[in-house]
Amino acid sequence: MGRTGERTAATGLLVLTLIQGALASSAVKVLPSVNPAKVGDTLVLSVSPPTNLKSGSWAVDDSLILTWVGDQQAVFPSHNGRVSVDLSTAALTLSSVTVADSGLYIVQSTDPKIKANATITVLEAISNVTLWANQTSLLEFNDSAVLTCSVSSGSSPSYTWLNGSSVVTASERAQITDGGSTLTIVNVTRYDQGPFTCNVSNAVSGGTSHSLNLTISYGPDGMDFTVNGQNTTSFITGSNLTFFCSAQSSPPAQLQWAFRGEAVNGTSAELELYGVTEDQSGPYSCLAFNNRTNMFSNITKHITIAKSPLSGSKQQTLSVWLLPFLLLAGFLFSLPDFGGSLSQMH
Structure with a gap:
């Protein structure tokens, strides 16, 4: 083989080696x-x-x-x-x-x-997930809650917030900041009580904080007033009546009953009246007060108490039936022999 052939073979071997x-x-x-x-x-x-x-x-x-x-x-x-x-x-x-x-x-x-x-x-694995709040006792529509989630160690943490079993997503009222570690609830409502938990995870581990509840004072509102468990407002004389009042409030509202604008001896949820009369007709009110929110609310119903319309008709029906017998008795007593017979019997 000549030198040209040797160079060609060497070149080919080099190319093959490079390709391989x-x-x-x-x-x-x-x-x-x-x-x-x-x-x-x-x-x-x-x-x-x-x-x-x-x-x-x-x-x-x-x-x-x-x-x-x-x-x-x-x-x-x-x-x-x-x-x-x-x-x-x-x-x-x-x-x-x-x-x-x-x-x-x-x-x-x-x-x-x-x-x-x-x-x-x-x-680094996530460890020791901790949750705390700036304050836990708040007023509805007035205060904001700031919840902070932290870990002792952990690389590239990802945060998920839960209110009960529902995931909290960022919104106008729920602000998630500091890389997800801080949740701010603006102007809390009664539905923001929790329990809140914080889940922190990365690709190799995860952990969940203890649960945290907020105490939110609200109300009184949403009041309800029933009589004998019903919404009826008309009753007959002689009835026994149980008034029941309720209000949505935290802490529970203090209650006061009033009749025609005057307070009556009743500060519980129930007011009982026995054998009512017509002069007990009128407006009955339930006043609710929350000493934490300093808010009042009330509800009033006009109760009517009257004689039964059936009582007069029953008496009239009875008189119609008795009248013939009374007339017959009077007629018999007017007869001389009938009267004398009665005298002899005595």
Whole structure:
């Protein structure tokens, strides 16, 4: 073979080697045993497919971790005592990982020529989720609640707020700030009492705080007034009446009954009247007062008490039936013999 033929063969071999190297590099991948990893885990970075590299190196970002040639390996001081390489597969084992171990891990070799990488993230586990509020006793429509969620440790925390079993989403009244760790409820209402919990998580762990309840004073409002358990307002004389008054209020409202604008001896939810008469007709009021909100509310009903319309008709019907008998009796007593017979009987 001439020199021209030798050069052509050498060129072809070089091109083939470059093509094979490129194919090898594109086909090789780094597969982590877990990603993201948790602080303290042991991480294994495998080369796929497993390859027997006569020499090579592992690096993270721009810093070498270790190199090897044949059966000899050298670990750099930054990772001394924590890393090793399987010379038969090129797999890297990194123990007791820390957040600082996050980065781009690169394996490469010249025999055979390969280069592959994988980005690894190491996260610190979430621990000790705590929830507290600036104040827990508030007035409806007047105060705002600020709830803060914190953790003792944890990387890249994500916060979820719950009111009971419902997720709290950001709105005009529910403001979520400080990366999600603070929930501000503006102008609280009676429906904002909780229980509130805070869930904190990242890709490797999670935790939930204890529950927290708010005491919200409200009312009195939404008053209701019934008589004998009904909304009827007309009754007959002689009835026994039980008035019942209720109000939506926290703390429970103080109640006072009044008749025709004058207070009566009744400060409980019930007012009882026995054998009522017509002169007990009139307006009955229930007044509610909340000593925490300093608010009043009242409800009034006009109660009518009258004789039964049936009583007169029954008396008239009875008279109609008795009249013939009374007339007959009078007629008999007017007869002389009938009267004399009665005298002899006595």
